[in-house]
Amino acid sequence: MSAILVLLLAIPAAGLFALYLAPRELASRIGAAAGALTFLVSLLLLPLFDYSAGTGFQGQLDLSWIQALDLRFHLGIDGVSLPLLLLTTLLTALCLLYSVRTTTRDGRGRSFTALLLTLEVGMVGTFVSLDLLLFFIFFELVLLPMYGLISHWGADDAHGGTTKQQSATKFILYTLLGSALMLLGFLVIHAKTGTFDMVALQQRHGLGITAGAQGLAFVLAGLGFAIKTPMWPLHTWLPDAHTSAPTVGSVLLAGVLLKMGTYGFIRVGVGEVPQGLHHYAVALGAFGVIGIVYGSLACLAQIREGGDLKRLIAYSSVGHMGFTLLGIASMTQVGIDGALYASVAHGLITGLLFFLVGGFKERYGTTDLYTIGRGLYGRSRRYGALVAFAAVASLGLPGLAGFWGELYVLVGAARPGPGVNVTAFHVYMAIAGIGMVLTAAYLLLVVRRVCMGTVTDPANAAVLEHDQDLTTREWLSWIPLAALTLLAGLWPAVVLAAADPAVHHVLGAS
Template identity: 45%
Template sequence: MALTLLLLVPLVAAIVLLAMPAAASSDRLIALGAACVTAVLGVVVVWGAHSVDVPWIRSLGIRWHFSVDGLSAALVLLTSLLVVGVVLHALAGPTPSGGSRSTYLGAIMLVETGALATFLARDAILFFIAFEVVLIPMWLLIRRFGDDHVPDETRADAAGRFVLFTVFGSTLMLIGILLLVAHQGTSDLEALARMHGAGLAHSLQVAIAAILLTGLAVKVPLWPLHTWLPSAHTIAPTAGSVLLAAVLLKMGTYGIVRVAVAAVPDGVIALSPVLAALGAVGTIWGGLACLVERDLKRLIAYSSVAHMGFIGIALASGSHTGLQAALFANIAHGIVAALLFFLVGDLKEQWGSADLSTPRVALRDRAPRFGVAFLFGLAAALGLPGLISFWGEFLSLYAAWSPAEGVNVGVLRGTVVVGAVGLALAAAYALRVARILWAGEGAPEMPVGATTASDVVVDEAGVRWGVILTLVIVMVVLGVAPHLLLTISEMDAAALLTGVTR
């Protein structure tokens, strides 16, 4: 019942909010109440390892099968708890222009429904359907509630590019799933994991893995299929950027683990050099783009491409350590990206732009809480030891240096070298942003108390500061005690690689 309610509560809330008239005032209570109840249910479901498995479409053998395990538990918690922060943050400020507040909140709740269903689905067809649920509400957030400082054509282009790329990826993913189901005779993801590719010719495994990996690489996204991401992040409102980075990108990585690695392991191993190479190039490409990018939201989007590259390298290693590293880095990026997009969204809301070329007075002087939180986010983004991102990136490179049997050692070790260069670039662009925003480099000297349009900023406070402070605390806690997260997935990660489900 708890698992069913976990999916039902945000779905019903989304429907009610989307159907509400614009003048209704109860949307705040409905959205916040549904988000909080869903978060509590998420904790209950993860704690009790709940499951539901009943027939759905009997003629096709598709079951209404949802369950939580070590691979999905952290993602369920991240999604359900983060949406509470997103709703609180949204209610504490003005609603982006383009529609009513109830529509805005309804789209957020519908994204949460699709994401949770994706992480909990244990039927391949059900997984695909849940994956697609998030498409329309995210398009709505970008198209209708996107940055009103840009022309309508720019919003339409960003939203259209998001849809075209993701639908292309979805089509490939569906083809791969149908091929897998047709040859294995079941769409049950647990049964497919137990089969572990048995009965499939090596060439067929490689073909299915190639289709699945290409489709899901669009969702991650991995270089060079990432070009839809910067524009989507730049145009999306704060809630859209946070959900896109912290939740939607995680669905692509999770899909690679749950479907491709589990069901066609030999095919993934055969393609691991390509996967590792794309990931390595992504770390360099994203880092170089961040060094010259002027728009702060776009910069963080490119940094996401770099961070996802490390996950690609980890998955290519084919080892237990690599899988653990990918799962950990997935959560780490979600938390760090959410923090940075919350902060950038608040600054853009006050300044009207996120252009780094505009001289601004130092945050350390005018908004110290803003400045300190930014330093934590930037330090985590560059992989500073003691913060959450360090472990995902370090373990990714460690796993690639000693990959599983059958993986091309030479290629994987080459990507370790490239990845290390990517870490150096991350330090360079993080320090560049810190110099401009925190230290105020390039800002004109001004008397104490003087203000201009470019430096008027109100420091973080109230509910929004509470959301940001919580994310900073989580970054530090999991950076100091990574075992809290690693132990959640340890046994299920080992079981997935051997085909022996728990």
């Protein structure tokens, strides 16, 4: 299995070099092939993974790299990282496939594809790293390619008045600040334990680190994770970044990069400095539920003349990721299971939503909610059905992936871990329930505005000539996400079979 983990890093890296050896016009196809091969190789982990041994890391490769820094090239996976790793390879493969036509058409396929492949190396590396310094290196690696995607292939925000360069700069400044704080937190852990080994640190579960040092390490590292998640009020970079980013940039930003923050909270906060998390659990839960309500209200504010559908989905991520923070803060098996499940579900559903909005941008040249027109069911039947499906999945309709994560989180908040303020979490549960109602409200309003109505509505006059139902490229890129959203909703064990025993171990249980 260790060879597979190495291949998941080596294939996109090899594809990166191949881009500059082949003719420019073949670059996007090489990238698509590398992405598809990486995803297919990652699927081999499913039969090889030992689901009965969920209490430990599997497929470990541990090599000394830089002795002076105590840095080791240490890779491995468990049931927490496996679902996020597969989500990463899937979304990257779909993004590279989706980009073939557009990047070939604009003649800049080589640089664009190179950024996507570099991004994949960083994302995969983050989820398979078992050394804190190596984790930090891969965590940082994703920043530059995402900055390039936003600043060079993005678009200015016509509604917010923000240029793509401003959005990219805001993204890089926020995340670099967070990363610097995160590194300081890792150094505090190393100073108290003498190791960066995440396997050893998880086995110790905070043993040998004083409560004060755990609290300091959690605050420093947690701020870095919170910015990436993003947690209210550190979220302000996200709507601008999403609105300016190209379609595939938004898909990977929402689908994977945000999960690097929640993964860090689980891996480091829960597994390595649990007393630090316990001390700040009430505060983390409070920020989570504020994000749930704030994100929903911000989305409702976008349903107006001049409202931007892409910005609306960006704000929805603030709300959805608030649920993951609440689940982590509960410090319970069911709550953290829910946080991990919600992360995977959000990646599938919001990735699909950003693809759909990207289709509107290609067809009509805008993501303005009112310019897109009405009556999509009648104008492009399959497109309209897929928009409605993604919306009801995002609001948490039972039977679809968005339901189970939020349910698990609410159950975890109802019965938080030992020593956690029960009254506070009961209040959080009630506020999160209000947030769910608001989420349903804004998503159903979007469906009503875009999908319903008559084809002859005057609002359609400027867009009818550009109407087009799903293309073959869109079917291939989008339908897998819809199918997995349905599968995960009907059979939650797709995620939880591997995650549940691993979360049990991360919590320090034998």
